[in-house]
Each structure stands twice: as C-alpha cells, then as structure tokens.
Amino acid sequence: MNSGAKPKVAIIIGSNRPNRICPTIATWVKEQMTRNDLEIDTIDLAEIKLPFLDEPEKPAADNYTKDHTKAWSELIDSYDGYVIVYPQYNWGYPAVLKNALDFLYKEWAGKPVSLMCYGNHGGFQGLMALKLVIVGLKMQSMSTNPPLNISDDMFDEKLQFKNINEAFASYSTPVKAVAQEFVDLINKQNLE
Ligand SMILES: Cc1cc2nc3c(=O)[nH]c(=O)nc-3n(C[C@H](O)[C@H](O)[C@H](O)COP(=O)(O)O)c2cc1C
Numbered sequence: 402m403n404s405g406a407k408p409k410v411a412i413i414i415g416s417n418r419p420n421r422i423c424p425t426i427a428t429w430v431k432e433q434m435t436r437n438d439l440e441i442d443t444i445d446l447a448e449i450k451l452p453f454l455d456e457p458e459k460p461a462a463d464n465y466t467k468d469h470t471k472a473w474s475e476l477i478d479s480y481d482g483y484v485i486v487y488p489q490y491n492w493g494y495p496a497v498l499k500n501a502l503d504f505l506y507k508e509w510a511g512k513p514v515s516l517m518c519y520g521n522h523g524g525f526q527g528l529m530a531l532k533l534v535i536v537g538l539k540m541q542s543m544s545t546n547p548p549l550n551i552s553d554d555m556f557d558e559k560l561q562f563k564n565i566n567e568a569f570a571s572y573s574t575p576v577k578a579v580a581q582e583f584v585d586l587i588n589k590q591n592l593e
Pocket of ligand 1: 416417418420421422423424488489490491492493519520521522524
C-alpha cells in the first residue's frame, strides 16, 4: 500500500536478455509520463533476479516462505498501479515477466495496469496474450495500452535505437494520456 500523497506507479521492464532494448523504451516511457502529481519508479526484472517460481503453495494462499518472494511482494504492494513495458516473443511475452507476475496475487489484484508491448506490427499478439493474464490476476485494465511498433530501420549495427525520440515521436501523446489516466483513476479511488 502506498502511504504517500501522490499516486505511485511502477514501470516494469519486462525482458531480461543481454543487449535488450526494453530499458531504453522504459526510460523513454518514464520521461513521457513524468509530471509533478505522479511518482514513477522503474523496476527491472533483470535486477530483481527472481528464480523460477519456487513457493510450495499457490500465491493466492498468501503464505510466502522465501525471502525473495516476501521482498518482491513488499515492493509490488507499495505501488498503486503499473506500466508493463515488454517485447512480443513468439506471439507471447517473455518468460521472466510471466514468472514475476505468477509469484504474487493479492499485490496485483484490483490495481490498474497499462500494457505497452513492442514488436513488429506493434506487438499485437503479445498485447492480447498478456491481457488474458492480467484478467486472471484480477487487475484493472487501463483504457490506453499503446502498441509500440518497432522496425529494423530504427536500430544501429549494435541493435540499439539510433534515436528513440524520433522513432517513438508519435507515441508520446498516448503515453502521456496513460499518466493522466493513472492520476485521475488513483485519485478517484483514494477519495472513495
Ligand atoms: C525469443 C524472441 C522472440 C521474438 N518474437 C517476436 C515476435 O513474435 N514478433 C516480433 O515482432 N518480434 C519478435 N522478436 C523480435 C523482438 O521484437 C526484438 O528482438 C526486440 O529487441 C526484443 O526486445 P528485447 O530487446 O527487450 O528483448 C523476438 C525476439 C526474441 C528474442
């Protein structure tokens, strides 16, 4: 539970392979969403380094036994909402992301989430695939889930963005709209 005055949102970096582009996109998303009335942190699953789910009971039983689960629970519980930035992998989503989601239950439930999936053709299948998972977790789907289209011409020889501000210029408005939606939604919920 966030005990601060401002709504607090986590941007989750949903891929963990070496040379990934996800942190660059998450940083760009954070820049677009930054405003005075919203607190935003970034959570990198590559740094969190959860093992494959190793709890004996299902997460909904809320009986965590491992220190890494308790720490992950405490971290996720401290946010009012989430942006998940992730790539489409084979029409789905990265295993590291599903594992991190599967570790917990009540911490996600009821919280608003915006899915920002990237891939060729905007990562449409990856977006649809994770939408089903967040329904299972009883999260609140935000109305804005901007599809982020990537194409080969955006990248240099090291497969990193040549200029993400140029490449993603047209997504700035919808990503800013996500920030507005979080502020409106969370402040309204806090008043109820
Ligand atoms: C395992 C794997 C599967 C992929 N599957 C898709 C895919 O289904 N559709 C797509 O548009 N791109 C696909 N790609 C290309 C990714 O969009 C691209 O490699 C992107 O950089 C991955 O994000 P990351 O760098 O954060 O890992 C795939 C990449 C990997 C590594």
